[in-house]
Structures are given as structure tokens and as C-alpha cells.
Amino acid sequence: GAGVSQSPSNKVTEKGKDVELRCDPISGHTALYWYRQSLGQGLEFLIYFQGNSAPDKSGLPSDRFSAERTGGSVSTLTIQRTQQEDSAVYLCASSSDGPAEQYFGPGTRLTVT
Amino acid sequence: KQEVTQIPAALSVPEGENLVLNCSFTDSAIYNLQWFRQDPGKGLTSLLLIQSSQREQTSGRLNASLDKSSGRSTLYIAASQPGDSATYLCAVTASGTYKYIFGTGTRLKVLA
Numbered sequence: 001g002a003g004v005s006q007s008p009s010n011k012v013t014e015k016g017k018d019v020e021l022r023c024d025p026i027s028g029h030t031a032l033y034w035y036r037q038s039l040g041q042g043l044e045f046l047i048y049f050q051g052n053s054a055p056d057k058s059g060l061p062s063d064r065f066s067a068e069r070t071g072g073s074v075s076t077l078t079i080q081r082t083q084q085e086d087s088a089v090y091l092c093a094s095s096s097d098g099p100a101e102q103y104f105g106p107g108t109r110l111t112v113t
Numbered sequence: 114k115q116e117v118t119q120i121p122a123a124l125s126v127p128e129g130e131n132l133v134l135n136c137s138f139t140d141s142a143i144y145n146l147q148w149f150r151q152d153p154g155k156g157l158t159s160l161l162l163i164q165s166s167q168r169e170q171t172s173g174r175l176n177a178s179l180d181k182s183s184g185r186s187t188l189y190i191a192a193s194q195p196g197d198s199a200t201y202l203c204a205v206t207a208s209g210t211y212k213y214i215f216g217t218g219t220r221l222k223v224l225a
Binding site (some may be wrong): 042043044045048050056058059091099100101103105106107 | 158202215
């Protein structure tokens with residue numbers, strides 16, 4: 001079956017612009033995660049959705065970052081007024097339940113010029 | 114606050130060697146631990162998931178163990194091959210939550 005997909009695969013934007021990154025999880029997976037991986041760094045947790053529960057937003061680095069998950073499926077990560085330090089690969093993962101095995105998408109490489 | 118450390122940061126071995134990668138975490142209140150590999154420029158591929166009640170999991174040449182009380186996991190790779198070259202990451206759930214905290218990885222190079 002289809003895995004986790006993310007779009008776009010690459011995004012170049014100018015400083016100060018808003019960007020939207022999309023994640024399509026595996027069908028039926030109730031948990032969805034967003035992570036950020038900066039060059040040479042480990043994965044940084046951003047936000048976690050589980051079913052209809054309130055998302056865990058504790059990893060969002062500033063109020064410029066927000067995420068939604070519509071209908072318990074597709075998720076969009078929005079970064080407003082992008083800064084150069086936002087440049088990173090943004091990875092999405094889904095799992096059948098909160099603590100179950102995570103499956104990752106290929107990521108979106110964001111470059112802020 | 115859960116913190117995850119992986120040692121060594123990098124490892125280079127000749128083909129055929131058995132090797133061990135280490136992962137340690139500071140808070141034993143985890144739901145599970147997962148090992149991944151990441152190839153350059155790619156996403157993460159799940160290798161093994163160990164639930165908190167388990168001691169080890171095996172898949173092919175890979176064996177992962179978990180000692181929750183001491184906050185340690187090891188990933189054992191038998192008879193390493195050049196195709197095993199990648200960065201290996203471990204992740205554990207943060208204290209009492211379902212969100213995952215990742216280590217910074219071990220970059221493995223297997224020489225032909």
C-alpha cells in the first residue's frame with residue numbers, strides 16, 4: 001500500500017514569506033508527527049496529532065509555526081514570516097496508534113533565502 | 114526531560130564485521146524504543162520497534178535489545194555489508210507521552 005507522502009519535496013522561499021507543507025499519512029493511521037532536521041542535526045519533534053485529541057504542540061519553536069490535521073488524515077504545517085533559520089528538512093511520520101511503529105515520509109527540504 | 118545519546122557518533126568497519134551501536138536515554142518511563150536508518154538525503158526507514166515490556170527484537174541480521182531500567186538499548190548488526198552504510202537513529206517516547214525523542218545518530222560506514 002501507499003506510504004507516507006509529503007509535498008512539495010523541495011521548497012525555496014524568500015525570507016518573510018509564508019509556506020505550507022503537506023503530509024498525507026498512511027490510510028487508517030490515527031497518529032501523525034512532524035519533525036524538523038537541520039543540517040547535521042538530529043530530528044527535532046515539532047507537533048503530534050492523535051485521533052481527535054488536542055495536538056501536542058510542545059515542540060513548535062515559535063508562534064510562527066502552526067499545524068492542522070483535517071478529517072483525521074491530511075496535515076498541513078504552516079510557517080509564517082519565514083526566517084533563514086527555518087531552513088531544514090521537515091519530516092512527517094504516521095503510526096497506527098500513538099506508541100506504535102512510525103513510518104516516515106521522504107521529507108520536504110525548505111530553503112529560506 | 115527525556116534525553117537520548119548515541120555512541121559512537123561515527124563508525125567505520127571492514128565488511129563482514131559484527132558491530133554494536135549504543136543508545137542511552139535518561140528517563141525509563143518509555144512506551145517503546147524504535148531504531149531507524151537514514152540514507153543520505155532520504156527519509157527514515159524503520160528497522161525495529163521494541164515495546165517497553167520486551168527485551169529484544171530481531172529482524173534478519175539485526176538484533177535490538179532494551180534494558181529499560183538502565184536506560185540502554187543496543188543495535189547489533191551481524192556480518193556487516195557495504196549496503197548497511199547509513200546513519201542509524203534511535204528514538205524513545207518522552208516521559209509518559211507518545212511523542213518521540215531522537216538521538217543524534219551513529220554514522221556507519223562499512224568498507225568493501
